[in-house]
Amino acid sequence: MRIFICGFGTVGQGFAEVLASRKKFLSERYGKDIIIIGAMDSRTFACDPAGLDPLSLVSRKKETGKVGGKEYSDPRDVLSECDYDVLVEVSPTDIKTGGAGLGNITCALERGKDVITVNKGPLALRYRELMDLAKKNGCLLRYEGSVGGAMPIINLCTEGLVGEKITSIRGIFNGTCNYILSKMDKGQPFDQALKEAQQLGYAETNPTNDIEGYDAACKVVILANSVFGRDVKFDDVRITGITSITDEAVAMAASRNMVIRLIGEVTESKLEVGPRLIPKGHPLSISGTLNTAQIITDLAGPVTVSGRGAGRTETASAILSDLIAIADRRLRTDGKSLHL
C-alpha cells in the first residue's frame, strides 16, 4: 500500500514519524509493507515508486525547509504523475476557500484513490460533494482527525454507534478556549489567560479563529454533515465566542457549582457554538486543553469521549487509525478476521 502525503508541516511530519514507528506493526498485520512513495509541501515534492524513508523526509524538511528536490507549479501534475493508493491530505486549513487541500482531495478521489484528511476547510465547505465523489468512484474518504484531533468521535459515531439513533452531540471542540476558561475558573482574568495560552503555544498570535468560536464551528459543521446526514455550511452555524465572558460571570457560575464552557451543539435542526453553563462533575465540565463530546443516542443513552484536540503526534495518531481502517478493508481479502 502506497501513501502520498500532501502537506508536510507539523502534522505531515508527525504522520511520517508515526508511520516509521509502526513499520513493524503494519508489516506483521498485513504481511506487506505500507510505504510512503511521495510527499509534497507548498512548493516542492519528492516521489519514488520504490518508497521514501519517512525520517529522511522529515530531516530534509527541517534542514532545508523543503520536503523534495523538485519544484512544481500545479499540484495536480504531481498527483497525476505519482502513483499511490492512499492520499494523506494535511495541508494548511483554509476555512474560506478550502485551500490547496480541496483541490488535492478532489484530484485523488477523481482518480479513484482513498483519502485521509484532517483538513477542516474542504470538509466544512464541500462535505456532501466530496462524499458523493468518493462513493461514485468506490473510494474511502476518512477524516477522524478533523474533529477533536485524537478524540475518537467520527468513526465511533459512524461505525461503533452506527446502529444507534444519535439525537444530539454537544462538546468542547476547541482546546484553547477550554484552557482559557479553566484558568478563569481559578480567578485569572481573560486577557491574562489568553496571553498565557499564547506563550504556551496553545493559541496563535492572532487568536480570532479560536476565541471567536470559528474553529469549533468548523467541527460542528463536519459532525452535522457526517453524523446527522445534514447538508450545512460554516455560515449556517450560530456562533458566539468567549471574548465577552466576564470574571463576574465565571464567579457567579462557580457559586452555583457550575462552570462556563464553550460548547458546540448539533442536532437534526440545531447548529450552534456558544458559552454554556455546565454543572461541575458533568462529563462536559472538564478542564484544560482537552476536547470532549457527549453523544446522545436512543439506546446507549449518553456516550462521552475526550482526548487531545491537537498536537503533532496526536493528530497523526488519528490518521493512523484511518489508515488501519482502510488497510483492513483493502488488504483483507481472505475474509478472515485480523482482530482475533
Next chain:
Amino acid sequence: MRIFICGFGTVGQGFAEVLASRKKFLSERYGKDIIIIGAMDSRTFACDPAGLDPLSLVSRKKETGKVGGKEYSDPRDVLSECDYDVLVEVSPTDIKTGGAGLGNITCALERGKDVITVNKGPLALRYRELMDLAKKNGCLLRYEGSVGGAMPIINLCTEGLVGEKITSIRGIFNGTCNYILSKMDKGQPFDQALKEAQQLGYAETNPTNDIEGYDAACKVVILANSVFGRDVKFDDVRITGITSITDEAVAMAASRNMVIRLIGEVTESKLEVGPRLIPKGHPLSISGTLNTAQIITDLAGPVTVSGRGAGRTETASAILSDLIAIADRRLRTDGKSLHL
C-alpha cells in the same frame, strides 16, 4: 443471519426488543433479515428455523415466566439441535464458576459459531482459553457490553486504537459505587447513600459485589486479558472496596478540590481496584451512575470514554454494536464499503 439468545432475563429481553426496533435498519444494511431462531432461559427454550417474533418472546416470558414451551435438561442438547450463526450469551453472571454461560459459549465456539456475550464470569475466569478456542475454529467472540455496559471501550481499544501502544487504563467501572461516592460528596453518609441506591434499583439487596469492588475487579481482569494480552484471573486483582471511606475523608478531599472515586487500574504489571483521590475537573471525577475509563496511549495521549454502565437497553445496545461488527464481516462479501 440467525441468532440464538441464551438467557432471557433483563438483558436478553432488552436485546430482543432492540433487534425488533432495528429490523428495518438491519435489513436495509445487509439486504437480508437478521432473525432470532431460538431463545433459552434457565429451564425452557423455543426454537424455530423460520424465525421467532422477538416481541412475542418477551411477552411470553413476562406472562408465563418462560421463554419457551419446551423444557430441557442439558443446554448442550438445545444448542446442538438448533442451528444458528451467532450465539448471544446473556445468562446470569457467576464469577466463581462461570455458570451456565461458560458451557454455552464453549459449546457454540466448538461448533464454529460466532458468540457475543456480556457475561463477565466466563470472560474473567477463562478469557485466554475461550479466545484460543474461537481462533482455532475461525469464530468471532465479542464482548463489548461486559465492561461498562454502553460505554464503548473494548472495541475502541482493540480496533480503533489498535495502532497505539496502550500503557494503562484507569476507570470507574461500577456505577453503584460512583453513585454512593457522588452522594457522599454532597454530605450524605455512606449508609444513607447506599440505602438510596438500593431504593432506586442501582444496588442489589446484597450489595457486596458492588461495594467491595468485586464487580469492578471482573472488568479489570477482562481489560487486562483483552487489551493488554495478559493472562490473569479474578484472584490476581488487588481489591479494596468503598466501605471504609468516611465522611471525613470525603470532606478532606473536597477541601483540596478533589473527590474520592473507586478506580480500577490496569497496566502491563498492575491490576488493582481501590479508592483514589481525583482532582475535580479531571475526566475521572464524574458524578452519578456513569462508568468512565481513561486509556493512556503512546501516540494519542489520554483518551477517555464514558457511558451508562448498566441497564436493559444500554447493555443491549452494546450487543447490537457487536452484532453489526460480526454482520459487517460475515455478510460483506463484495469487498465494498458499507460505511460510504
